[in-house]
Amino acid sequence: xxxxxxxxxxxxxxxxxxxxxxxxxxxxxxWSLPARIYARPLDxxxxxxxxxxxxxxxxxxxxxxxxxxxxxxxxYRREDSRFRLIAREFRFWDGHEPERTLELDFERGRLxxxxxxxxxxxxxxxxPAEIAQIYPxxxxxxxxxxxxxxxxxxxxxxxAVEDREFLxxxxxxxxxxxxxxxxxxxxxxxxxxxxxxxxxxxxxxxLTPERSLWRKANEALLAVLLEARYEKSEILEAYLNEVFLxxxxxxxxxxxxxxxxxxxxxxLQELRSEELALLIGLVKGPSFYNPHRHPERARxxxxxxxxxxxxxxxxxxxxxxxxxERGLGVGRAGGVARSSYPxxxxxxxxxxxxxxxxxxxxxxxxRIFTTLDPSVQASAExxxxxxxxxxxxxxxxxxxxxxxxxxxxxxxxxxxxAVVGSRDPDDFGFNRALDAVRxxxxxxxxxxxxxxxxxxxxxxxxxxxxxxxxxxxxxTGKAWTPANYDGRSHGEVPLYEALAxxxxxxxxxxxxxxxxDAVADYLHRLGVxxxxxxxxxxxxxxxxxxxxxxxxxxxxxxSGGFRVPLRSIREVTDARGRKLSRYGVAVxxxxxxxxxxxxxxxxxxxxxxxxxxxxxxxxxxxxxSAGKTGTTDDLRDSWFAGFGxxxxxxxxxxxxxxxxxxxxGATGALAVWTELMRRIDPTPLExxxxxxxxxHWVDVQSGHRTSPxxxxxxxxxxxxxxxxxxxxxxxxxxxxxxxxS
Amino acid sequence: xxxxxxVGAAARESDLPGAVRRALRIGARHGGVVVVxxxxxxxxxxxxxxxxxxxxVPEAPQLPARTPTSELAVSDSAAxxxxxxxxxxxxxxxxxxxxxxxxxxxxxxxxxTRLAALNPAIIDLLNAASAHSAAGRHDGAAAALxxxxxxxxxxxxxxxxxxxxxxxxxxxxLAEALAAKSNSLAAGDExxxxxxWRLIAKVRRxxxxxxxxxxxxxxxSRVLD
Numbered sequence: 013x014x015x016x017x018x019x020x021x022x023x024x025x026x027x028x029x030x031x032x033x034x035x036x037x038x039x040x041x042x043w044s045l046p047a048r049i050y051a052r053p054l055d056x057x058x059x060x061x062x063x064x065x066x067x068x069x070x071x072x073x074x075x076x077x078x079x080x081x082x083x084x085x086x087x088y089r090r091e092d093s094r095f096r097l098i099a100r101e102f103r104f105w106d107g108h109e110p111e112r113t114l115e116l117d118f119e120r121g122r123l124x125x126x127x128x129x130x131x132x133x134x135x136x137x138x139x140p141a142e143i144a145q146i147y148p149x150x151x152x153x154x155x156x157x158x159x160x161x162x163x164x165x166x167x168x169x170x171x172a173v174e175d176r177e178f179l180x181x182x183x184x185x186x187x188x189x190x191x192x193x194x195x196x197x198x199x200x201x202x203x204x205x206x207x208x209x210x211x212x213x214x215x216x217x218x219l220t221p222e223r224s225l226w227r228k229a230n231e232a233l234l235a236v237l238l239e240a241r242y243e244k245s246e247i248l249e250a251y252l253n254e255v256f257l258x259x260x261x262x263x264x265x266x267x268x269x270x271x272x273x274x275x276x277x278x279x280l281q282e283l284r285s286e287e288l289a290l291l292i293g294l295v296k297g298p299s300f301y302n303p304h305r306h307p308e309r310a311r312x313x314x315x316x317x318x319x320x321x322x323x324x325x326x327x328x329x330x331x332x333x334x335x336x337e338r339g340l341g342v343g344r345a346g347g348v349a350r351s352s353y354p355x356x357x358x359x360x361x362x363x364x365x366x367x368x369x370x371x372x373x374x375x376x377x378x379r380i381f382t383t384l385d386p387s388v389q390a391s392a393e394x395x396x397x398x399x400x401x402x403x404x405x406x407x408x409x410x411x412x413x414x415x416x417x418x419x420x421x422x423x424x425x426x427x428x429x430a431v432v433g434s435r436d437p438d439d440f441g442f443n444r445a446l447d448a449v450r451x452x453x454x455x456x457x458x459x460x461x462x463x464x465x466x467x468x469x470x471x472x473x474x475x476x477x478x479x480x481x482x483x484x485x486x487x488t489g490k491a492w493t494p495a496n497y498d499g500r501s502h503g504e505v506p507l508y509e510a511l512a513x514x515x516x517x518x519x520x521x522x523x524x525x526x527x528x529d530a531v532a533d534y535l536h537r538l539g540v541x542x543x544x545x546x547x548x549x550x551x552x553x554x555x556x557x558x559x560x561x562x563x564x565x566x567x568x569x570x571s572g573g574f575r576v577p578l579r580s581i582r583e584v585t586d587a588r589g590r591k592l593s594r595y596g597v598a599v600x601x602x603x604x605x606x607x608x609x610x611x612x613x614x615x616x617x618x619x620x621x622x623x624x625x626x627x628x629x630x631x632x633x634x635x636x637s638a639g640k641t642g643t644t645d646d647l648r649d650s651w652f653a654g655f656g657x658x659x660x661x662x663x664x665x666x667x668x669x670x671x672x673x674x675x676x677g678a679t680g681a682l683a684v685w686t687e688l689m690r691r692i693d694p695t696p697l698e699x700x701x702x703x704x705x706x707x708h709w710v711d712v713q714s715g716h717r718t719s720p721x722x723x724x725x726x727x728x729x730x731x732x733x734x735x736x737x738x739x740x741x742x743x744x745x746x747x748x749x750x751x752x753s
Numbered sequence: 754x755x756x757x758x759x760v761g762a763a764a765r766e767s768d769l770p771g772a773v774r775r776a777l778r779i780g781a782r783h784g785g786v787v788v789v790x791x792x793x794x795x796x797x798x799x800x801x802x803x804x805x806x807x808x809x810v811p812e813a814p815q816l817p818a819r820t821p822t823s824e825l826a827v828s829d830s831a832a833x834x835x836x837x838x839x840x841x842x843x844x845x846x847x848x849x850x851x852x853x854x855x856x857x858x859x860x861x862x863x864x865x866t867r868l869a870a871l872n873p874a875i876i877d878l879l880n881a882a883s884a885h886s887a888a889g890r891h892d893g894a895a896a897a898l899x900x901x902x903x904x905x906x907x908x909x910x911x912x913x914x915x916x917x918x919x920x921x922x923x924x925x926x927l928a929e930a931l932a933a934k935s936n937s938l939a940a941g942d943e944x945x946x947x948x949x950w951r952l953i954a955k956v957r958r959x960x961x962x963x964x965x966x967x968x969x970x971x972x973x974s975r976v977l978d
Contacts, residue, residue: 057874
């Protein structure tokens with residue numbers, strides 16, 4: 013008697029403990045939702061520069077499926093350069109894109125017409141591609157679904173296959189167990205499980221995967237307790253989000269929401285009956301029925317589920333038959349959006365971690381909308397790996413492999429469009445775009461010339477400057493005698509030419525005249541934040557920056573002299589799409605616009621007649637650009653920074669061990685840059701002179717003002733009032749012009 | 754909401770992402786079974802959001818966002834607009850009258866429409882920006898203008914509009930820089946240059962720089978001569 017009481021007390025105590033534990037877990041269970049990182053949404057409008065193939069790649073990345081007769085959202089039909097697209101609904105924080113059927117027409121690399129039925133659409137925004145996630149430590153992943161948004165067919169099918177008495181039982185179903193046993197006996201194998209959904213949830217939710225009678229009993233007990241405490245709908249919803257449905261590398265696929273994306277690259281709501289049937293079938297054994305590895309098993313399981321669905325009246329027989337005839341339709345393994353772009357995502361993580369703690373990023377399901385342009389990124393990756401392979405072939409064997417980094421921004425807004433951190437774009441290791449901090453060589457020169465041109469009374473683009481040898485006495489008594497790359501002096505040259513041809517001697521002379529401090533000041537005005545030791549060799553770039561820092565510096569030149577902090581994130585929202593933070597375009601004054609205009613004009617000369625001219629043969633015809641080469645001692649670093657009107661790119665090539673790479677800026681980095689520009693086909697540079705700029709003809713030999721048609725006449729922009737005095741040559745045309753104006 | 758205030762303005766919107774967590778905590782505290790429904794609803798996106806329940810939460814929400822540092826870029830976290838309003842705003846169909854309400858200076862419209870006439874997408878975005886501004890959603894307006902700038906980065910009218918949005922939002926320094934940016938692209942458009950200088954004068958007055966303001970105002974009249 014006493015023993016019985018003891019046992020009863022113990023059992024009650026155990027049940028109470030389980031109940032408490034279960035409630036704490038069920039109620040305290042917070043699904044960890046990884047932060048999701050998205051590419052920029054594609055803006056569609058008539059006139060957009062977008063080629064049909066490029067558009068199709070964007071669609072694939074965003075999980076759109078090509079189909080001869082698109083019916084579901086997320087599908088499209090393509091006939092040459094015409095598309096019919098059923099765009100998905102998407103709630104951006106600042107506006108709602110409805111589900112709608114769009115007709116698109118492309119011509120000569122542009123979207124020329126965009127309409128919905130007979131109505132022209134002026135602007136549409138595609139739902140953005142998910143490019144990466146930030147995972148919790150245990151690597152669980154899920155896309156939560158609510159009961160209301162789950163297709164009814166999924167619930168009915170799931171109950172028909174896994175737990176027919178779900179709506180009436182109290183956690184365990186003896187009838188279910190008996191029926192499953194009978195069915196299995198008849199089929200000569202396990203076709204049905206005896207556990208209720210509630211038991212399965214208890215198993216998934218609470219316990220370790222050990223198999224024992226004690227555990228079975230606890231599972232059953234927990235199931236009963238769950239049923240006593242919670243509504244059927246809550247249990248079902250928890251089940252739908254918790255059930256284990258596959259493994260992707262180290263990541264566990266939990267719940268039907270993520271499984272739909274993983275196996276079919278579609279949201280759950282878009283799935284058809286045979287697709288839902290496969291997911292239901294996977295509950296029984298995601299690895300045994302893995303459709304990627306065991307397609308025949310998976311298909312047989314799916315067909316079994318479809319048969320049960322017909323038997324139980326979930327779908328009509330005809331539909332079941334048609335569904336069984338369709339293929340499995342799962343893509344390649346790893347169908348969830350390519351979790352790559354490691355270099356870009358690295359930048360995003362660093363930026364987002366300034367404002368958000370890592371735990372929130374791993375668990376709150378935050379959505380991070382980035383500036384990544386997948387097309388530009390693809391071009392950047394191809395340009396980098398393709399050109400590195402070519403360069404390696406032509407330079408012969410070297411001890412170290414050639415490495416590279418590259419970043420592309422939109423000019424003006426400072427949005428980072430693409431980042432490549434290695435010759436192998438999928439390399440998750442050293443991110444050279446952010447962390448390879450190298451001497452920048454002649455890329456520093458614009459700061460010298462800006463400091464000089466800031467004194468229009470002393471220096472203009474046309475001013476004659478001396479390129480004679482120069483000797484700087486160091487404080488230690490050791491003299492510094494910088495030489496030109498070709499080892500020669502070029503006498504007196506116009507200032508713009510000294511920059512275009514990257515003459516070291518002339519640059520140092522100008523810099524010494526204007527003052528090393530002024531040069532350092534201009535480096536900082538251009539956006540260099542790192543501390544720079546101020547000494548003469550600095551003028552030739554004997555200080556180190558990362559490629560991204562160089563991007564920041566040249567972005568100022570490419571944006572009219574205004575400093576715009578680079579951004580890789582536009583906004584962060586919560587899991588429901590409500591805005592948490594937005595990172596807008598910030599602008600601050602850097603270099604006076606007139607001064608900047610002169611500099612960009614000189615950087616155009618680099619491309620036309622200076623160290624960058626070799627690019628012109630391979631660049632798209634009519635593509636005007638501005639840029640600067642950079643080469644460091646013994647050809648260790650090969651740099652190029654350049655821009656058209658809307659795109660800026662900086663390329664670095666070199667060896668990780670800092671040994672000579674055998675490439676100048678022009679023979680190495682410029683080749684990658686040129687290939688990139690060829691691929692992305694950017695808008696040519698067409699600078700509007702700011703107020704305060706005047707154009708004059710100058711005789712480049714004498715430096716005096718002259719007229720078009722005179723010998724050595726060349727047109728230069730001047731800050732108003734800084735133009736030189738007139739020389740002797742005037743043509744009739746010039747006199748006429750003067751007479752009429 | 755008490756502890757809320759200590760976290761500062763930036764946190765005001767930041768409490769939103771904790772919806773899941775909060776829902777779960779509410780559930781746990783009230784011992785109710787609403788918890789899972791709330792949690793799922795909060796994440797699912799379609800169910801009516803349990804946002805109202807925020808009002809009842811008597812403790813500081815756990816904030817995923819620290820005060821954003823705007824070192825890298827302008828952070829708009831501190832903006833006062835409501836998140837739900839932002840979600841509802843449809844850039845596709847702003848009321849036409851909102852345009853006038855959002856921008857009181859008619860000259861700007863002429864500058865802007867000159868370029869926008871070439872591109873209906875820009876008109877759409879300008880209308881959306883006006884609608885956002887009229888509703889006090891400065892961030893929405895800035896976002897629409899920045900989208901337009903992605904299409905037309907050298908349009909001085911767009912930069913001017915953005916400058917005004919930032920001014921209205923209480924970011925005078927940024928407004929001045931944006932107006933200067935607009936000016937650097939506005940050679941030949943004296944009207945727009947004058948408007949930019951007038952805006953710069955307003956900024957400087959607000960910042961207490963009387964002589965700077967006078968200088969800017971003088972330049973505004975000078976460009977129109």
